[in-house]
Amino acid sequence: MTPPIRVLIGDDHRIVREGLKQVLGDLSNGAPEIVVCAEAQTGPEVIERVASLQGGEGVDVVLLDIALPERDGLDVLQALRAAWPALPVLMLSTYPERQYAVRCIKLGAAGYLNKSADADAMVAAVRKAAAGGIYVSAATAEALAAAVSKVSATEALSHREHQVFRLLTAGHSVSEIGAQLGLAPNTVSTYRARILEKTGAKNDVELALYAERHGKSAPAT
Structure with a gap:
Protein backbone atom coordinates (compact mmCIF):
# COMPACT_ATOMS: atom_id res chain seq x y z
CA MET A 1 0.00 0.00 0.00
CA SER A 149 10.81 38.77 -21.41
CA LYS A 150 11.02 41.75 -19.08
CA VAL A 151 12.46 42.44 -15.66
CA SER A 152 10.54 45.16 -13.80
CA ALA A 153 12.04 47.48 -11.22
CA THR A 154 10.42 45.48 -8.44
CA GLU A 155 12.03 42.28 -9.70
CA ALA A 156 15.36 44.05 -9.25
CA LEU A 157 14.64 44.58 -5.56
CA SER A 158 16.43 42.37 -3.06
CA HIS A 159 14.35 40.04 -0.92
CA ARG A 160 14.41 42.43 2.06
CA GLU A 161 13.71 45.45 -0.15
CA HIS A 162 10.73 43.62 -1.61
CA GLN A 163 9.41 42.89 1.88
CA VAL A 164 9.65 46.58 2.78
CA PHE A 165 8.12 47.56 -0.58
CA ARG A 166 5.14 45.27 0.01
CA LEU A 167 4.50 46.68 3.47
CA LEU A 168 4.99 50.31 2.38
CA THR A 169 2.46 49.92 -0.42
CA ALA A 170 0.07 48.27 2.03
CA GLY A 171 0.13 51.50 4.06
CA HIS A 172 2.42 50.52 6.94
CA SER A 173 4.67 53.12 8.56
CA VAL A 174 8.45 52.80 8.86
CA SER A 175 8.14 51.99 12.57
CA GLU A 176 5.44 49.36 11.92
CA ILE A 177 7.56 47.73 9.23
CA GLY A 178 10.56 47.71 11.54
CA ALA A 179 8.56 45.99 14.27
CA GLN A 180 7.18 43.37 11.88
CA LEU A 181 10.52 42.56 10.23
CA GLY A 182 12.67 42.95 13.32
CA LEU A 183 14.59 45.89 11.87
CA ALA A 184 15.58 49.28 13.30
CA PRO A 185 13.56 52.20 11.85
CA ASN A 186 16.77 53.70 10.40
CA THR A 187 17.43 50.44 8.55
CA VAL A 188 13.89 50.43 7.15
CA SER A 189 14.40 54.04 6.04
CA THR A 190 17.55 52.97 4.20
CA TYR A 191 15.66 50.22 2.41
CA ARG A 192 12.89 52.70 1.59
CA ALA A 193 15.42 55.07 0.01
CA ARG A 194 16.82 52.26 -2.15
CA ILE A 195 13.30 51.26 -3.22
CA LEU A 196 12.45 54.83 -4.22
CA GLU A 197 15.67 55.03 -6.23
CA LYS A 198 15.08 51.73 -8.05
CA THR A 199 11.44 52.45 -8.87
CA GLY A 200 11.97 56.12 -9.69
CA ALA A 201 9.35 57.19 -7.15
CA LYS A 202 9.94 60.40 -5.21
CA ASN A 203 7.80 59.61 -2.18
CA ASP A 204 5.37 57.08 -0.70
CA VAL A 205 2.46 58.46 -2.72
CA GLU A 206 4.31 57.97 -6.00
CA LEU A 207 5.44 54.55 -4.81
CA ALA A 208 1.82 53.55 -4.18
CA LEU A 209 0.86 54.80 -7.65
CA TYR A 210 3.75 52.84 -9.14
CA ALA A 211 2.59 49.71 -7.33
CA GLU A 212 -0.96 50.18 -8.59
CA ARG A 213 0.14 50.72 -12.20
CA HIS A 214 2.34 47.65 -12.18
CA GLY A 215 -0.05 45.37 -10.30
CA LYS A 216 2.32 45.17 -7.34
CA SER A 217 0.24 46.64 -4.56
CA ALA A 218 -0.22 44.38 -1.56
CA PRO A 219 -3.81 43.65 -0.56
CA ALA A 220 -4.77 43.57 3.06
CA THR A 221 -4.51 40.19 4.77
Whole structure:
Protein backbone atom coordinates (compact mmCIF):
# COMPACT_ATOMS: atom_id res chain seq x y z
CA MET A 1 0.00 0.00 0.00
CA THR A 2 1.32 3.43 -0.98
CA PRO A 3 2.01 5.57 2.10
CA PRO A 4 -0.01 8.77 2.39
CA ILE A 5 1.32 12.18 1.41
CA ARG A 6 1.94 13.93 4.73
CA VAL A 7 1.23 17.67 4.61
CA LEU A 8 2.08 20.45 7.03
CA ILE A 9 -0.07 23.58 6.75
CA GLY A 10 1.47 26.91 7.77
CA ASP A 11 -1.20 29.63 7.96
CA ASP A 12 -2.22 31.98 10.74
CA HIS A 13 -5.94 31.81 9.91
CA ARG A 14 -7.71 28.83 11.46
CA ILE A 15 -10.55 28.96 8.93
CA VAL A 16 -8.02 28.63 6.10
CA ARG A 17 -6.34 25.65 7.73
CA GLU A 18 -9.68 23.95 8.33
CA GLY A 19 -10.74 24.63 4.75
CA LEU A 20 -7.54 23.15 3.36
CA LYS A 21 -7.91 20.07 5.54
CA GLN A 22 -11.44 19.59 4.29
CA VAL A 23 -10.43 20.03 0.65
CA LEU A 24 -7.51 17.62 0.86
CA GLY A 25 -9.56 15.09 2.79
CA ASP A 26 -12.61 15.29 0.52
CA LEU A 27 -10.73 14.94 -2.73
CA SER A 28 -8.75 12.00 -1.45
CA ASN A 29 -12.08 10.47 -0.42
CA GLY A 30 -11.02 10.63 3.21
CA ALA A 31 -8.50 7.93 2.30
CA PRO A 32 -4.88 8.04 3.37
CA GLU A 33 -3.64 9.47 0.06
CA ILE A 34 -3.20 12.92 1.63
CA VAL A 35 -3.00 13.48 5.39
CA VAL A 36 -2.49 16.77 7.23
CA CYS A 37 0.08 15.73 9.81
CA ALA A 38 0.79 19.11 11.40
CA GLU A 39 -0.25 22.76 11.50
CA ALA A 40 1.54 26.00 12.37
CA GLN A 41 0.39 29.60 12.81
CA THR A 42 3.66 31.58 12.63
CA GLY A 43 6.86 31.48 10.61
CA PRO A 44 9.08 30.22 13.45
CA GLU A 45 6.44 27.63 14.36
CA VAL A 46 6.55 26.19 10.83
CA ILE A 47 10.30 25.63 11.13
CA GLU A 48 9.92 24.14 14.61
CA ARG A 49 7.19 21.75 13.42
CA VAL A 50 9.28 20.55 10.47
CA ALA A 51 12.29 20.05 12.74
CA SER A 52 10.18 18.07 15.21
CA LEU A 53 9.03 15.77 12.40
CA GLN A 54 12.43 14.11 12.19
CA GLY A 55 14.02 16.91 10.20
CA GLY A 56 11.45 16.85 7.43
CA GLU A 57 11.30 13.06 7.05
CA GLY A 58 7.90 13.02 8.73
CA VAL A 59 6.39 15.49 6.29
CA ASP A 60 6.24 15.25 2.49
CA VAL A 61 4.92 18.69 1.51
CA VAL A 62 4.62 22.05 3.28
CA LEU A 63 1.73 24.36 2.34
CA LEU A 64 3.06 27.76 3.36
CA ASP A 65 1.28 31.11 3.49
CA ILE A 66 3.35 34.12 2.41
CA ALA A 67 1.85 36.52 4.97
CA LEU A 68 2.81 34.73 8.19
CA PRO A 69 3.32 36.65 11.44
CA GLU A 70 6.71 36.93 13.16
CA ARG A 71 8.61 35.69 10.09
CA ASP A 72 7.07 35.89 6.64
CA GLY A 73 6.65 32.94 4.31
CA LEU A 74 9.44 33.92 1.93
CA ASP A 75 11.93 33.98 4.80
CA VAL A 76 10.61 30.64 6.03
CA LEU A 77 10.82 29.18 2.52
CA GLN A 78 14.50 30.07 2.34
CA ALA A 79 15.15 28.62 5.80
CA LEU A 80 13.41 25.36 4.89
CA ARG A 81 15.26 25.10 1.58
CA ALA A 82 18.57 25.61 3.38
CA ALA A 83 17.90 23.06 6.11
CA TRP A 84 15.85 20.48 4.17
CA PRO A 85 16.48 21.02 0.42
CA ALA A 86 14.54 17.90 -0.56
CA LEU A 87 11.36 19.02 1.22
CA PRO A 88 8.84 20.50 -1.28
CA VAL A 89 7.24 23.78 -0.25
CA LEU A 90 4.06 25.04 -1.94
CA MET A 91 3.43 28.73 -1.38
CA LEU A 92 -0.10 29.95 -0.60
CA SER A 93 -1.29 33.52 -0.91
CA THR A 94 -4.14 35.89 -1.60
CA TYR A 95 -1.79 37.83 -3.85
CA PRO A 96 -2.11 37.36 -7.63
CA GLU A 97 0.41 35.18 -9.43
CA ARG A 98 1.95 38.12 -11.27
CA GLN A 99 3.07 39.55 -7.95
CA TYR A 100 4.74 36.65 -6.16
CA ALA A 101 4.79 33.43 -8.20
CA VAL A 102 8.06 34.14 -10.00
CA ARG A 103 9.81 35.27 -6.84
CA CYS A 104 8.66 32.17 -4.94
CA ILE A 105 9.80 29.75 -7.62
CA LYS A 106 13.16 31.53 -7.91
CA LEU A 107 13.57 31.00 -4.16
CA GLY A 108 12.98 27.27 -4.60
CA ALA A 109 9.24 26.80 -4.04
CA ALA A 110 7.63 23.72 -5.59
CA GLY A 111 4.75 25.87 -6.79
CA TYR A 112 2.50 28.83 -6.07
CA LEU A 113 -1.20 28.60 -5.25
CA ASN A 114 -3.66 31.42 -4.87
CA LYS A 115 -6.01 30.72 -1.96
CA SER A 116 -8.92 31.12 -4.37
CA ALA A 117 -7.70 28.13 -6.41
CA ASP A 118 -10.25 25.36 -6.79
CA ALA A 119 -10.03 22.10 -4.87
CA ASP A 120 -8.79 20.08 -7.84
CA ALA A 121 -5.87 22.48 -8.30
CA MET A 122 -4.97 22.24 -4.60
CA VAL A 123 -4.82 18.47 -4.68
CA ALA A 124 -3.01 18.39 -8.02
CA ALA A 125 -0.39 20.77 -6.64
CA VAL A 126 0.19 18.63 -3.54
CA ARG A 127 0.52 15.49 -5.65
CA LYS A 128 2.92 17.16 -8.08
CA ALA A 129 5.10 18.56 -5.30
CA ALA A 130 5.17 15.25 -3.42
CA ALA A 131 6.33 13.55 -6.61
CA GLY A 132 9.25 15.95 -6.88
CA GLY A 133 7.79 18.23 -9.55
CA ILE A 134 6.92 21.92 -9.70
CA TYR A 135 3.26 22.86 -9.93
CA VAL A 136 2.71 25.67 -12.43
CA SER A 137 -0.79 27.02 -12.99
CA ALA A 138 -1.72 28.82 -16.19
CA ALA A 139 -1.47 32.18 -14.39
CA THR A 140 1.94 31.28 -12.97
CA ALA A 141 3.16 30.17 -16.39
CA GLU A 142 2.08 33.53 -17.77
CA ALA A 143 3.92 35.34 -14.99
CA LEU A 144 7.06 33.29 -15.63
CA ALA A 145 6.90 34.06 -19.34
CA ALA A 146 6.53 37.77 -18.62
CA ALA A 147 9.49 37.65 -16.22
CA VAL A 148 11.69 36.08 -18.89
CA SER A 149 10.81 38.77 -21.41
CA LYS A 150 11.02 41.75 -19.08
CA VAL A 151 12.46 42.44 -15.66
CA SER A 152 10.54 45.16 -13.80
CA ALA A 153 12.04 47.48 -11.22
CA THR A 154 10.42 45.48 -8.44
CA GLU A 155 12.03 42.28 -9.70
CA ALA A 156 15.36 44.05 -9.25
CA LEU A 157 14.64 44.58 -5.56
CA SER A 158 16.43 42.37 -3.06
CA HIS A 159 14.35 40.04 -0.92
CA ARG A 160 14.41 42.43 2.06
CA GLU A 161 13.71 45.45 -0.15
CA HIS A 162 10.73 43.62 -1.61
CA GLN A 163 9.41 42.89 1.88
CA VAL A 164 9.65 46.58 2.78
CA PHE A 165 8.12 47.56 -0.58
CA ARG A 166 5.14 45.27 0.01
CA LEU A 167 4.50 46.68 3.47
CA LEU A 168 4.99 50.31 2.38
CA THR A 169 2.46 49.92 -0.42
CA ALA A 170 0.07 48.27 2.03
CA GLY A 171 0.13 51.50 4.06
CA HIS A 172 2.42 50.52 6.94
CA SER A 173 4.67 53.12 8.56
CA VAL A 174 8.45 52.80 8.86
CA SER A 175 8.14 51.99 12.57
CA GLU A 176 5.44 49.36 11.92
CA ILE A 177 7.56 47.73 9.23
CA GLY A 178 10.56 47.71 11.54
CA ALA A 179 8.56 45.99 14.27
CA GLN A 180 7.18 43.37 11.88
CA LEU A 181 10.52 42.56 10.23
CA GLY A 182 12.67 42.95 13.32
CA LEU A 183 14.59 45.89 11.87
CA ALA A 184 15.58 49.28 13.30
CA PRO A 185 13.56 52.20 11.85
CA ASN A 186 16.77 53.70 10.40
CA THR A 187 17.43 50.44 8.55
CA VAL A 188 13.89 50.43 7.15
CA SER A 189 14.40 54.04 6.04
CA THR A 190 17.55 52.97 4.20
CA TYR A 191 15.66 50.22 2.41
CA ARG A 192 12.89 52.70 1.59
CA ALA A 193 15.42 55.07 0.01
CA ARG A 194 16.82 52.26 -2.15
CA ILE A 195 13.30 51.26 -3.22
CA LEU A 196 12.45 54.83 -4.22
CA GLU A 197 15.67 55.03 -6.23
CA LYS A 198 15.08 51.73 -8.05
CA THR A 199 11.44 52.45 -8.87
CA GLY A 200 11.97 56.12 -9.69
CA ALA A 201 9.35 57.19 -7.15
CA LYS A 202 9.94 60.40 -5.21
CA ASN A 203 7.80 59.61 -2.18
CA ASP A 204 5.37 57.08 -0.70
CA VAL A 205 2.46 58.46 -2.72
CA GLU A 206 4.31 57.97 -6.00
CA LEU A 207 5.44 54.55 -4.81
CA ALA A 208 1.82 53.55 -4.18
CA LEU A 209 0.86 54.80 -7.65
CA TYR A 210 3.75 52.84 -9.14
CA ALA A 211 2.59 49.71 -7.33
CA GLU A 212 -0.96 50.18 -8.59
CA ARG A 213 0.14 50.72 -12.20
CA HIS A 214 2.34 47.65 -12.18
CA GLY A 215 -0.05 45.37 -10.30
CA LYS A 216 2.32 45.17 -7.34
CA SER A 217 0.24 46.64 -4.56
CA ALA A 218 -0.22 44.38 -1.56
CA PRO A 219 -3.81 43.65 -0.56
CA ALA A 220 -4.77 43.57 3.06
CA THR A 221 -4.51 40.19 4.77
